[in-house]
Amino acid sequence: MTAMNMVQALNSALDGKMNEDPDILIFGEDVGYFGGVFRVTDKLQEKYGLTRCFDTPISEGGIVATAIGMGAYGLRPVVEIQFADYILPAFDQLVSEAARLRYRSNGDFWAPITVRVPYGGGIFGGQTHSQSPEALFAHVVGLKSVIPSNPYDAKGLLISAIEDDDPVIFFEPKRLYNGLFEGRPDDAVKPWKNHPLADVPEEIYRIPLGKARTVREGSDVTVLAYGTMVHVALSAIEECGIDAELIDLRSIVPLDIDAIVESVRRTGRCVIAHEASRYGGFGGELSALVQERCFYHLRAPIERVTGWDTPYPHAFEWDYFPGPQRVIDAMQRTQEV
Amino acid sequence: MTAMNMVQALNSALDGKMNEDPDILIFGEDVGYFGGVFRVTDKLQEKYGLTRCFDTPISEGGIVATAIGMGAYGLRPVVEIQFADYILPAFDQLVSEAARLRYRSNGDFWAPITVRVPYGGGIFGGQTHSQSPEALFAHVVGLKSVIPSNPYDAKGLLISAIEDDDPVIFFEPKRLYNGLFEGRPDDAVKPWKNHPLADVPEEIYRIPLGKARTVREGSDVTVLAYGTMVHVALSAIEECGIDAELIDLRSIVPLDIDAIVESVRRTGRCVIAHEASRYGGFGGELSALVQERCFYHLRAPIERVTGWDTPYPHAFEWDYFPGPQRVIDAMQRTQEV
């Protein structure tokens, strides 16, 4: 075990898998010699050579298309899209091709690709370095969407994603790369190293896709979150004293519906938190599923704590970001009835 | 007043606006000399000349980018994407540019464009001529999404969309172009001409964006639908005898939240119907909104009747399509409690 931050844990996953499987190729903008703008692919070119980890033209569509072709051939490419805000030029490739190839060809071809995508806010990145587009992918039949919240999960989930024979979008909450963040911008930076989930084995291990993690058990309300919001929610729970059960979804496709339903039936209350803007966000799906499956157990309206329905605004980062106080307010509203 | 089908009503809206406003330009694949593969732009090139209605390269991204540039200059382009399934190459332009231009430039520039998109199933078009991607757009802050269900609305809404100073995605349920469709593939084709909403004035008129239409008043359950599903739902209601209130949303951004809330508070029950696959679909958002705002009035779980979570399959069109029987089943489930 070594204390790793999230970047190191992801790097360790890539390194371990590349070492094991020559069919794994890594490419993307600046991932080669430089090791990626967030350093997740650091040293991989040096270690595995130019043809196994290399830079690409600035062409997200081209990156994904190339990966699909390689995947159809029999390789297992792992590509990086530099920021989630820039994944849209590849959207058609992901939706119309990667997600549909197995189905439409009746298994003749498939796309065992992993698309790593730094996403989310909290870094003063303004409109185009902060967005959380996971809802756009969750709606796409044929894609899996995974979102880790800590170094241990990041490594185990990335390994599962790489080994998965279906296309996986792997959203990395970039605000968590180098330290914990609880939605309190004025707090001192909390390094990962003292966190229990920063204890990461050097070797390969897997966390199955579709299994949520109960971060904290509780009986007053179920809080559903993923990515950075897991820590925001935990901090909110700790602050306000409500005995909330916090579930880190870890992947939104496949979704651990059983864990969610079991918990909400028990607590009778539910708060959903995500960074993305609210309308049409993934919180809507979660709310609908909970409502459909727990209707008779619900004692208060399901609450959504999300980004506002505006673009992600640079100077208003902390007005926009759904911080702990807003999670507390929502939890409290569920308790008032 | 003339009896018009939906194609004629849309053509009449375009014709009327082009006649009135020289800043309106129409372009897209095959919309020029040929008048569009669905004939919606028929005769417009002949009438208004080559530079006002013309063919474009097969490049959805290029079409939308060009429209945005023209819009920023001061024109009011109305473009066609041949099928909704092919709008994704333009997705980045719509999301990162059209939707954000006004906000990010603080009103220096904006994109008063209308993007017409034939969408939806029921025409044996298989995976790539049948999809309903409206949820992907509803989540995008800064875009409006309009979906008419009949000739009268189609004309009035299209005129409002064109006159709107924000980018509007105008989804046209192509199964309704030439006749009514109630989700019963074995029925004889029902031409529009005898339908009251096929009585379309020749002149310009407007239906404001964001105002739903109550298709049928009722007290047992509120059914929310748009596009083709309005007729499927109405047919279902008529068949089963439940006194349902049917609301045609007409636009999903802006959404007529007041009409929805008022109705569900009254009926205490709600069924949501759309063609798109369920998970992450717009029905999730509707369900969440209704739940949040009508929790204490709800007497049964909100039901979603949707396409399945599979790609749109050619041979299984009628197994996939959420036909009237599935709407009836859902309405009945809401009555059982």
Place this chain on the structure above:
Amino acid sequence: MKNRTELSLYVPEPSGRPGDEPDFSNVALQDAGEQRCPDTLTPEIELRDMPYGLIRVLDDEGKAVGPWTPDLPADHLLRGLDAMVRTRIFDDRMFRANRQGKTSFYMKSSGEEAIGAAQSLCLGERDMCFPTYRILSWLMARDYPMTALGNQIFSNAEDPLKGRQMPVLYSARDYGFYSISGNLGSRLGHAVGWAMASAYRHDDSIALGYVGEGTTAEGNVHEALTFAGVYRPPVILCVTNNQWAISSFSGIAGGNRTTFAAKALAYGIPGLRVDGNDFLAIHAATNWARERALGNKGATLIELVTYRASAHSSSDDPTRYRPKNEDKAWPLGDPIERLKQHLIVRGDMTEDDYRELYEDCEKRVRASIREAEAIGTLGQSKPSVKAMFEQVFKEPDWRQIEQRREVGY
């Protein structure tokens, strides 16, 4: 301030519309045998004139002339002819089947049969083509069972794609034929990725990608070409310029300003412009690109100049937007006629032989389609509904399982 004129918006128009005489004077031609044939390893910088010429082998009499003449045995040509003839007949019958309501949709490749047939026979078994919907003759040349084609087209119980795809959007891995989709251009980059994978593995499989001339305007085509230029994988990228994209003539895709082969110059790869109705020229150019690829010199772009002799699809009516009889006026003729004529000139076939071949093709096509029809046409027979829920993922998740249960399968 010299030379200023009032600005105006230019919109290209074709040389003729319904009621006009066909006019192909704008198509840049070159006589058979005229274009030079450089060595396959020639640096790109010495090939920059190639996109503006036209590689042709068969002359007007059917003789093979010039430096591109490939050395092909008669049985190779006969196999090609057989595939082309069967494609033509199959297309005609299926188009009719569509009119009779036996299938929801159909697309013919009439006039373009030489392309898939010549390239299918030129490339190896382990090579992979990334086709458009007009490359049926590739499968015919590799003897893909025509009954299976019919089953796919009818979406019947034996449909190899389990009813999930519209007619003609085949997939046939074992025949070197990648899955087609309705989306234009989005597989060209897969061809490049495939070829990069092959190079990475030190394999000798090459990839062949196709787009129509209209589709070259899509961003993803540029992205594929960019990757092909940068990483030099063993891939052949083809533009089938059949002059039309539904109702839009090639000028709407930029074909009035330069050739589609010249797009190669933007990426520093060789661009060949080839008579797409000339089986021998197609073979020769494809083989040139293949040798270059196998010499580790990377990608080649090939424009195949041809003509879409029929409607875009069963939903289309070309008499509404182009002159009648354009196909008759097309200066590069009919690919089947031309190959037949060549075989006759060579002395490898007589008119009688051809009639026999044709009748044999007809018989085989008819028998296959009958077999498929016997299994069922659209709506009369289909795969089990459970196929709707399968292979969304390798393993279904709870959504497909629950929903399948709800449907009752």
Place this chain on the structure above:
Amino acid sequence: MKNRTELSLYVPEPSGRPGDEPDFSNVALQDAGEQRCPDTLTPEIELRDMPYGLIRVLDDEGKAVGPWTPDLPADHLLRGLDAMVRTRIFDDRMFRANRQGKTSFYMKSSGEEAIGAAQSLCLGERDMCFPTYRILSWLMARDYPMTALGNQIFSNAEDPLKGRQMPVLYSARDYGFYSISGNLGSRLGHAVGWAMASAYRHDDSIALGYVGEGTTAEGNVHEALTFAGVYRPPVILCVTNNQWAISSFSGIAGGNRTTFAAKALAYGIPGLRVDGNDFLAIHAATNWARERALGNKGATLIELVTYRASAHSSSDDPTRYRPKNEDKAWPLGDPIERLKQHLIVRGDMTEDDYRELYEDCEKRVRASIREAEAIGTLGQSKPSVKAMFEQVFKEPDWRQIEQRREVGY
């Protein structure tokens, strides 16, 4: 089977990495004055050699030579120099301000100042540029208030973009400067659309779009060029080839295989390759393209060969991926030094004059930044939070209204 070698995957590499000597021997150069200057209305077919040359006017001594020499009065050049110098100073100060935490982010255009300055002064008031984040000198040349730049960069209460944008993503319609976004390449098509609109209206406004050489790989760049080729609008499309795209050298964008100007050949439009550190050459080429556009002859692609002398952005450290002192070794020199030298050679300026100009620039920059800082730097001052909810649409819908209320503004 001749010439076959084992396939392998090729990945381009730059001529040097940290620790290596800078090496620009692969950059194709041509001496000043050597490239021919065709008439602006010359058909594209006669211009196909142009993308492979290099238009240069200023020679090593600072003399203007050859057929592209523009006839520019001294005050035009001095205005350009003033804009370039202020850009350099402003950039340096703001980079430092970023290091001091006064702003979240910054991007310099050091080494590339000639481009925006020359083009801004060449084009007219009603023309519109569609910039990247490295075209600050355009605004400087048009005397956009530097305090407003500072306010934007600090996201303070007077930020003209109301705190909604990251630093340097300006928008200034009145200065012919379109809204920048972080997304690469997605505005090039807007430039084409703008120009088409101008042509449609018989206006005389032309558009100028920019992308970096790295960005040419994006599909949307191809789409913009395709529309520019087809409809021939009055637009100038520029590729600023500064050799690097963050850590990726230009070969990763295909620059090893051919020039970026040669991409023009794919679309049948003229392509000019220009010394991007030569104020006069940039002016001349831009003016050529402008005259052509105003002669209703359509678009021109211009590659501006330059060098990114500084880090990609405040988040970047170029010593990690490229040789030290590459900027010193760059064969086309420093654009400010070169224009200054030219003015001296012309006799329009002395070293003393230059010192004076420089000090004056420094003073003005300092005063403006101080003024902006006085209003507030990042976090110390910001626009009202209600601006977060405004202009999502022209009129807010219930979501923005409800949410704004929830936030309490």
